[in-house]
Amino acid sequence: MSELTTMTAADLSAALRSKDVSATEVTQAHLDRIAEVDGRVHAFLHVAAEEALAAAEQVDSRRAAGAELGPLAGVPVALKDVFTTIDMPTTAGSRILNQWRPPYDATITTRLRRAGAIILGKTNMDEFAMGSSTENSAFGPTRNPWDLSRVPGGSSGGSAASVAAYEAPLAIGTDTGGSIRQPAAVCGITGMKPTYGGNSRYGLIAFASSLDTPGPLARTVLDAALLQEAISGHDPMDATSIDEAAPPVVAAARQADVAGLRIGVVTELSGEGYQPGVLSRFSQAVELLESLGAKVTEVSCPHFRYALPAYYLIAPSECSSNLARFDAMRYGLRVGDDGTRSAEEVMSLTREAGFGAEVKRRIMLGTYALSSGYYEAYYGKAQQVRTLIARDFEAAFGQVDVLVSPTTPTTAFPLGERTDDPMAMYLADLCTIPSNLAGNAAISVPCGLAPEDGLPVGLQVMTPVLADDRAYRVAAAAEAAFTERWGHPLLASAKGLDGASGLDADDTKGAGR
Amino acid sequence: MSITRDEVVHLARLSRLALGQEELDHLAPQLDQIISAVARVQEVAAEGIPPTSHALPLTNVFREDEIVPCLAADVVLSEAPAVEQQRFKVPRILAED
Known part of the structure; x- marks a missing residue:
């Protein structure tokens, strides 16, 4: 593996700026890495080698001509x-x-x-971003670079795995119920769900429009901040885009300081159903933040217990409406149009052939929740619960500056384990959903390996709406302290892909302790 | 039982999904299980609580009405399943009788 693929985006940016390396070399190194490992990982659905190299060449010639380029110019x-x-x-x-x-x-x-970033290709995902394992992709699952027999999380599993496998230093995902944070956590990297409306949804294929949020995945907190800063800010093409200055997240990631900060541990996001190793790593993370000068208290958010059921009414309802556009008329698949069938019959046959099981489940669930006679009892009630969850956050942020929890109840689970048990799959998003319903920012940062399986655990930091910078500040402080304790970044412990001859063959200490 | 098989058949029709019998047998108990689980929202005392449809308080956003170029017809039609006379060609939309 080339050294260029193990560098952070921030280091690549500096090396590119000082012309120690060209964008073409950086891009080629990552394309080589993809060719080497993606047959096993399957993070990409499409690799755009030609387009990427052309874009890299353009960055190189602009730089050679003395153009003023942004920090991500030439970074894949x-x-x-x-x-x-x-x-x-x-x-x-x-x-x-x-x-x-x-x-x-x-x-x-x-x-x-x-920004001059080099798009390497398109990453695998659960169909229409519905899922927590990337197994719902119509094009085959992605595998977790820590252990190829396990899922990379989802729905942004391809994005998370590409970063964890050193195929890309940065990736873009979307988070509707945890689809950035959960895969980031189980792949041992950083993933951020920005404040809803902070990043444009224009051209993002809709799943649940009131929840969908694009955001960054990266191997360091600073890298995630660099990517967020490059993509965020008001977009007139998205009616829900926030027309305010984006939070200064790069500066916050560099600040990396929690002294005097009030941190609340959410009572409801622990206990039964949580893997012991997840809880022990989470407790250690809280102790670590305390040792760095944060003031830790426990905070109750009583309605968070109802976040999961409310989400699985609201998101499917919006999905059943959004996916009605796939009607086989203007683009995409058309099945059974033999000249005798009606448009409605062709539509039903196409949707039957074109959608996978989970998408069908959610369309039908949403159709049910929105149908007359059930609307008030299901969708209406879920919307009220959404208000109560937002109020829980408001009350909590009256007492503390940020809230913390584990990002996921368990570490990465084996492929196939939950594919035919929807409710078990849904539980993967237990801790991440509240921030989607309330629209506030939340980040996941690695906090160690669960002792029982040696797999990564994520610490989630939730902040008020538009306080994205605070999430980066806390995550960066935790990352710096953990990296010092372990002697290396968590990902250097991953052996799933490069085996004992991998990045850090002599790693016997560190994150597993 | 929160939902019957007949109701699932009806839902599939409303959802424009031509589900097969085997798929219905598989989906019906799963939907029943999910609906029972999400029905827990009904336990919450929420009388008088306003519904939230959106995370952020949004009001109508106004802007200048600017004329910008739109996509060319051939670009719009380039991914259509069937095209005729620079239009989307679709199956019949009216019944024979």
Whole structure:
């Protein structure tokens, strides 16, 4: 593996700026790494080698000409296959959009291109971002680089795995119920769900519009902040985009300081159903933050217990409405159009053939929750619970500056374990869902390996709306202290891909202790 | 039992999903299980609590009405399953009788 693929985005940025290395060399090194390992990981649905090298060449010539370039110019990034790209297929992990070529770029895509970031390709995901394991992709699952027999989380599993496998230093995901934070946690990297409305949804194929949030995944907190800063900010093409200055997240990641900060441990996000090793690593993380000068208290958010059921009414309801656009008429798959069937019959046959089991479950669940006679008891009630969850957050943030919890109740589970048990799969998002319902920012940062299975555990830091910078500040402080304690970043302990001859063959100390 | 098989058949029709018998046999008990689980929201005392449809308080956003170029017809039609005379060609939408 080339040294260029193990460097952070921040270091790559500095090396590119000082012309120690060219964007073409950096891009080629990552394409080589993808060719080497992606047959085993399957993080990518499409690798855009030609386009990436062309973009890299352009950055190199602009730099040679003395152009003033941003920090991500020449730095590779992997893009979740839910964002439209004019020069690459966009599938959302679904057969119904197999090989679809969108006629326009998503705002996130445009901003990455404008920043000079090199889009390596499109990453695998649960179909239409519905799932927690990437097993719901119509194109086969992604595997966890820590242990190839386990899931990488989801729905942004391809993005998380690409970063953890050193195929890309940065990746973009989307988070509707935890789909950035949960895969980041189980792949041992950092993932951030920004404040809802902070990042544009224009050109993001919709799952649940009131919850969907694009955000960064990276191997360090600073790298995630660099990516967020490059993509965030008001977009007139998205009516829900926040028209305010984006929080100064890069400065916050560099500040990395929790002295005097009030941290609340959420009572309801622990206990039964949580893996012992997850809870012990989480407790250690809280102790660590305390040792760095934070004031820790326990805070109760009583309605968080109802976040999961409320989410699984609200998200499917929005999904059943959003996915009605896949009607086999204007783009995508069309099945059974033999000249005798009606449009409605063709539509039903196409959706039957084009959607996977989980998408069908959610469309039907949403259709049920929105149907007359059930609307008040299900969707209406879930919306009230959403208000109560937001009020729990408000009350908590009256007492503390940030809230913390484990990111997920368990570490990465084996492939196939939960594919036919929807409720067990849904539990993976237990801790992440409240912040989607309330729209506030939340980040996941590695906090060690669970002793029982040696797999990564994530610490979640939740902040008020538009206080994204605070999440970065706390996560960066935890990351710095943990890295010092372990003697290396957590990911250096991963052996799933490069085996004993991998990055850090003599790692016998560190994160597992 | 929170949902019957007949209701699931009806839901599939409303959802425009031509589910097969085997798939219905598989999905019906799963939907029943999920609906029973999400029905827990009904335990919450929420009388008088306003519903939240959106995370942020949004009001109508106004902007200048600017004329910008739109996509060309051939670009819009380039991914269509069927095209005729620069239009989307679709199966019949009216019944024969």
